[in-house]
Amino acid sequence: xxxxxxxxxxxxxxxxxxxxxxxxxxxxxxxxxxxxxxxxxxxxxxxxxxxxxxxxxxxxxxxxxxxxxxxxxxxxxxxxxxxxxxxxxxxxxxxxxxxxxxxxxxxxxxxxxxxxxxxxxxxxxxxxxxxxxxxxxxxxxxxxxxxxxxxxxxxxxxxxxxxxxxxxxxxxxxxxxxxxxxxxxxxxxxxxxxxxxxxxxxxxxxxxxxxxxxxxxxxxxxxxxxxxxxxxxxxxxxxxxxxxxxxxxxxxxxxxxxxxxxxxxxxxxxxxxxxxxxxxxxxxxxxxxxxxxxxxxxxxxxxxxxxxxxxxxxxxxxxxxxxxxxxxxxxxxxxxxxxxxxxxxxxxxxxxxxxxx
Amino acid sequence: xxxxxxxxxxxxxxxxxxxxxxxxxxxxxxxxxxxxxxxxxxxxxxxxxxxxxxxxxxxxxxxxxxxxxxxxxxxxxxxxxxxxxxxxxxxxxxxxxxxxxxxxxxxxxxxxxxxxxxxxxxxxxxxxxxxxxxxxxxxxxxxxxxxxxxxxxxxxxxxxxxxxxxxxxxxxxxxxxxxxxxxxxxxxxxxxxxxxxxxxxxxxxxxxxxxxxxxxxxxxxxxxxxxxxxxxxxxxxxxxxxxxxxxxxxxxxxxxxxxxxxxxxxxxxxxxxxxxxxxxxxxxxxxxxxxxxxxxxxxxxxxxxxxxxxxxxxxxxxxxxxxxxxxxxxxxxxxxxxxxxxxxxxxxxxxxxxxxxxxxxxxxxxxxxxxxxxxxxxxxxxxxxxxxxxxxxxxxxxxxxxxxxxxxxxxxxxxxxxxxxxxxxxxxxxxxxxxxxxxxxxxxxxxxxxxxxxxxxxxxxxxxxxxxxxxxxxxxxxxxxxxxxxxxxxxxxxxxxxxxxxxxxxxxxxxxxxxxxxxxxxxxxxxxxxxxxxxxxxxxxxxxxxxxxxxxxxxxxxxxxxxxxxxxx
Numbered sequence: 001x002x003x004x005x006x007x008x009x010x011x012x013x014x015x016x017x018x019x020x021x022x023x024x025x026x027x028x029x030x031x032x033x034x035x036x037x038x039x040x041x042x043x044x045x046x047x048x049x050x051x052x053x054x055x056x057x058x059x060x061x062x063x064x065x066x067x068x069x070x071x072x073x074x075x076x077x078x079x080x081x082x083x084x085x086x087x088x089x090x091x092x093x094x095x096x097x098x099x100x101x102x103x104x105x106x107x108x109x110x111x112x113x114x115x116x117x118x119x120x121x122x123x124x125x126x127x128x129x130x131x132x133x134x135x136x137x138x139x140x141x142x143x144x145x146x147x148x149x150x151x152x153x154x155x156x157x158x159x160x161x162x163x164x165x166x167x168x169x170x171x172x173x174x175x176x177x178x179x180x181x182x183x184x185x186x187x188x189x190x191x192x193x194x195x196x197x198x199x200x201x202x203x204x205x206x207x208x209x210x211x212x213x214x215x216x217x218x219x220x221x222x223x224x225x226x227x228x229x230x231x232x233x234x235x236x237x238x239x240x241x242x243x244x245x246x247x248x249x250x251x252x253x254x255x256x257x258x259x260x261x262x263x264x265x266x267x268x269x270x271x272x273x274x275x276x277x278x279x280x281x282x283x284x285x286x287x288x289x290x291x292x293x294x295x296x297x298x299x300x301x302x303x304x305x306x307x308x309x310x311x312x313x314x315x316x317x318x319x320x321x322x323x324x325x326x327x328x329x330x331x332x333x334x335x336x337x338x339x340x341x342x343x344x345x346x347x348x349x350x351x352x353x354x355x356x357x
Numbered sequence: 358x359x360x361x362x363x364x365x366x367x368x369x370x371x372x373x374x375x376x377x378x379x380x381x382x383x384x385x386x387x388x389x390x391x392x393x394x395x396x397x398x399x400x401x402x403x404x405x406x407x408x409x410x411x412x413x414x415x416x417x418x419x420x421x422x423x424x425x426x427x428x429x430x431x432x433x434x435x436x437x438x439x440x441x442x443x444x445x446x447x448x449x450x451x452x453x454x455x456x457x458x459x460x461x462x463x464x465x466x467x468x469x470x471x472x473x474x475x476x477x478x479x480x481x482x483x484x485x486x487x488x489x490x491x492x493x494x495x496x497x498x499x500x501x502x503x504x505x506x507x508x509x510x511x512x513x514x515x516x517x518x519x520x521x522x523x524x525x526x527x528x529x530x531x532x533x534x535x536x537x538x539x540x541x542x543x544x545x546x547x548x549x550x551x552x553x554x555x556x557x558x559x560x561x562x563x564x565x566x567x568x569x570x571x572x573x574x575x576x577x578x579x580x581x582x583x584x585x586x587x588x589x590x591x592x593x594x595x596x597x598x599x600x601x602x603x604x605x606x607x608x609x610x611x612x613x614x615x616x617x618x619x620x621x622x623x624x625x626x627x628x629x630x631x632x633x634x635x636x637x638x639x640x641x642x643x644x645x646x647x648x649x650x651x652x653x654x655x656x657x658x659x660x661x662x663x664x665x666x667x668x669x670x671x672x673x674x675x676x677x678x679x680x681x682x683x684x685x686x687x688x689x690x691x692x693x694x695x696x697x698x699x700x701x702x703x704x705x706x707x708x709x710x711x712x713x714x715x716x717x718x719x720x721x722x723x724x725x726x727x728x729x730x731x732x733x734x735x736x737x738x739x740x741x742x743x744x745x746x747x748x749x750x751x752x753x754x755x756x757x758x759x760x761x762x763x764x765x766x767x768x769x770x771x772x773x774x775x776x777x778x779x780x781x782x783x784x785x786x787x788x789x790x791x792x793x794x795x796x797x798x799x800x801x802x803x804x805x806x807x808x809x810x811x812x813x814x815x816x817x818x819x820x821x822x823x824x825x826x827x828x829x830x831x832x833x834x835x836x837x838x839x840x841x842x843x844x845x846x847x848x849x850x851x852x853x854x855x856x857x858x859x860x861x862x863x864x865x866x867x868x869x870x871x872x873x874x875x876x877x878x879x880x881x882x883x884x885x886x887x888x889x890x891x892x893x894x895x896x897x898x899x900x901x902x903x904x905x906x907x908x909x910x911x912x913x914x915x916x917x918x919x920x921x922x923x924x925x926x
Contacts, residue, residue: 003696003697003698004458004461004462004464004465004698005462005465005646005651005652005653005655005656006465006651006652007465007466007469007649007650007651007652008650008651008652009652071401072401073401074401074402074403075401076367076369076370076373077373078369078370078373090469090650091469091650183587183588183589184587186367186368186369186578186581186582187366187367188367188369209365209367209370209402210365210366210367210370216831244835244836244838244839245835247835247838247839247879247883248831248834248835248838248875248878248879250882251875251878251879251881251882251883252875252878254878254881254882255874255877255878255881255882256878261882261883279804283839283842283843285846286842286843286845286846286847287842289846290842290845290846290854291842291883291885293883
């Protein structure tokens with residue numbers, strides 16, 4: 001029988017919707033503002049924090065981090081949604097608190113808020129906790145049942161617009177923020193950031209446990225977005241070694257899981273696409289020609305833009321993000337997924353869309 | 358110097374591992390290191406020899422347990438969990454454990470473990486009865502580190518950490534503490550002074566510098582993870598750019614808290630009446646939980662009583678204490694003062710039968726390829742380089758024996774850098790009759806370090822000088838794969854996909870299973886053949902060819918797969 005003491009908790013008064021009223025449309029028209037929600041009574045309100053019992057914006061549930069493939073991969077099951085720990089929700093506050101200094105504008109917390117009460121401004125994420133005509137403060141504390149009821153009502157509600165509209169200035173800022181916080185984070189930060197962004201765009205991902213010197217691959221990938229995959233994540237110049245390292249990953253997965261190399265999608269995730277003069281692009285092409293292995297490349301910036309648009313990736317052939325010396329550009333790939341032209345000139349920040357010369 | 362184990366520097370994983378072990382093993386009264394290893398593997402928290410799951414256990418288990426990687430990993434975790442007070446050893450068996458009441462609160466705080474972890478970190482103290490360490494010194498390391506940083510302009514580098522707070526005799530002795538601070542302050546400014554001091558310490562304590570550095574890995578990871586410090590390179594302290602830990606505002610607040618608290622050690626309890634002693638133990642523990650955000654209402658009455666009992670000893674009954682009994686006092690004694698939280702009965706004790714005994718040798722596949730030297734009447738095809746012949750002649754004059762000469766040359770090359778080693782390796786292949794040239798630096802399409810040029814079977818060679826790596830590593834194997842891909846794709850020299858791609862290094866891989874597994878995996882996945890040659894084997898082939906009238910079969914070298922095994926037929 002347990003006789004341990006419990007951590008202190010304050011009661012968080014719940015919010016609920018008016019009787020028989022449900023959300024029917026979510027619109028992200030105005031930047032720097034919570035989403036406007038149209039309800040079945042024909043009126044609109046902005047999203048407000050319902051003090052979820054299980055804080056989706058802060059933590060993944062263990063089930064969400066489960067990967068249906070590579071189940072014995074020694075995964076780091078760090079459940080923090082925010083890779084920089086910019087969002088926190090201690091037992092002493094009513095709603096989540098965001099440290100804008102640490103926020104890198106990735107939009108992960110925004111994407112997970114069931115009532116769209118979290119939004120992005122130019123400096124970072126913000127939480128709206130103000131009650132309104134549709135998010136009515138109750139006298140009872142928030143519990144799992146209330147949270148579940150409201151969350152269910154918001155599921156599958158049509159959603160239009162994007163969290164933040166990309167621009168050269170904004171993407172440059174995102175890059176500076178990522179670089180700026182990287183040195184204050186643990187060595188797991190690049191993998192953590194990449195894993196969470198991949199999950200946000202619909203690719204199942206697990207990251208390796210740091211310190212396990214026996215497993216060298218950074219990520220393994222799986223459904224729903226891809227059948228089997230592996231990832232190497234590099235935020236710095238080491239990205240040039242990534243294709244070599246990822247061939248090692250594919251070989252290990254082929255041998256351990258008796259998969260064909262043709263069924264494993266290798267993904268290099270980097271902050272910038274490597275420079276055109278580097279050997280990276282020619283080697284990627286050589287690997288395709290000699291081994292028939294198509295190494296995909298994607299950047300953190302591209303994943304963030306996709307997250308802002310709630311876009312999902314589906315990898316079937318491995319061609320979707322395969323780019324090499326002949327066309328080292330992600331732009332057509334991203335624009336195809338988004339169904340629109342990107343508001344980014346040239347290569348984007350040093351090279352989030354196109355390889356710089 | 359304090360020797361702090363380092364099973365890994367990722368604190369999130371470290372806490373997660375404790376929680377998983379607790380979840381798996383709490384129903385047992387006690388558990389062993391093997392139980393821990395089995396849990397780590399079952400829950401995909403550990404691997405061995407590149408394998409996961411049950412296979413990892415099989416590959417790790419050795420008859421000599423001191424060489425068993427998983428067993429050692431579990432041992433390192435247990436060491437840290439013990440000094441954090443989350444595990445206790447049994448009185449009659451240091452390697453059999455049970456969870457503690459403090460450890461149970463880590464589980465209670467699972468979603469926000471940071472504060473109770475920080476308290477456990479501040480609770481670490483030496484000597485203690487948990488690790489059964491005794492000694493005349495007295496050190497609360499993290500308190501000493503933070504106070505040192507605070508007194509030294511808010512910053513401390515790794516080597517200062519080693520010579521300073523981790524080597525303190527008594528951190529409560531203000532004279533000793535000040536003299537440690539003065540010493541670091543006087544060293545600052547000259548990097549060489551710090552190096553000299555570190556070397557002196559290494560000599561005096563007979564601990565290698567690398568080992569001392571390893572002992573700082575866990576403390577540094579903790580200082581960063583807790584947010585008490587951040588790392589930053591500074592040029593203004595020494596004459597060069599050095600990575601420093603910088604005390605944050607949060608770290609400064611902890612220093613203020615430490616300075617306002619009474620730091621109690623086990624020896625302070627000697628001579629106290631039992632009532633006061635027990636009250637101090639309970640107060641120390643409950644205050645620790647209180648600072649970590651636990652609700653103390655259920656024990657408020659007990660705390661009030663205990664405060665009254667310690668008034669005389671503390672002077673002020675409301676004095677805050679830094680004292681973590683689960684981390685310092687004799688385990689059985691502390692256990693007797695707190696509720697039994699496990700409910701596990703002694704009869705439930707059962708050890709896991711791990712079924713992992715002698716499979717190791719039969720499972721582990723090591724690829725090796727024989728290259729045989731056989732007697733030959735033929736004269737050597739092309740003359741060897743004069744430098745190579747001179748090298749052997751000098752060695753043979755000194756040793757009068759071919760094998761001893763090989764060993765002498767290998768010894769002579771032990772510190773060679775790439776400028777010396779690469780041309781020499783190419784020269785040795787030429788001495789074997791191959792058309793081999795080492796690559797010019799900066800030629801992008803020649804990614805290999807040397808190449809044996811052949812009409813049909815050109816072989817790229819990845820060379821690792823002892824200056825780059827003493828033992829051939831997986832990195833070299835990856836590069837050999839890359840070399841082969843580039844050679845096949847760009848067709849600069851004719852080759853076939855089944856011809857080997859070579860790695861030549863100073864010593865064979867330290868962990869042969871890791872390298873040979875990768876070679877085997879690469880072959881299975883891509884059909885690319887990679888061969889590994891150490892310098893002694895290459896020298897032996899050359900010596901046989903030049904001085905013993907023997908020759909090798911070139912096909913054996915062209916098809917070399919795995920680690921070379923030179924045999925003398």
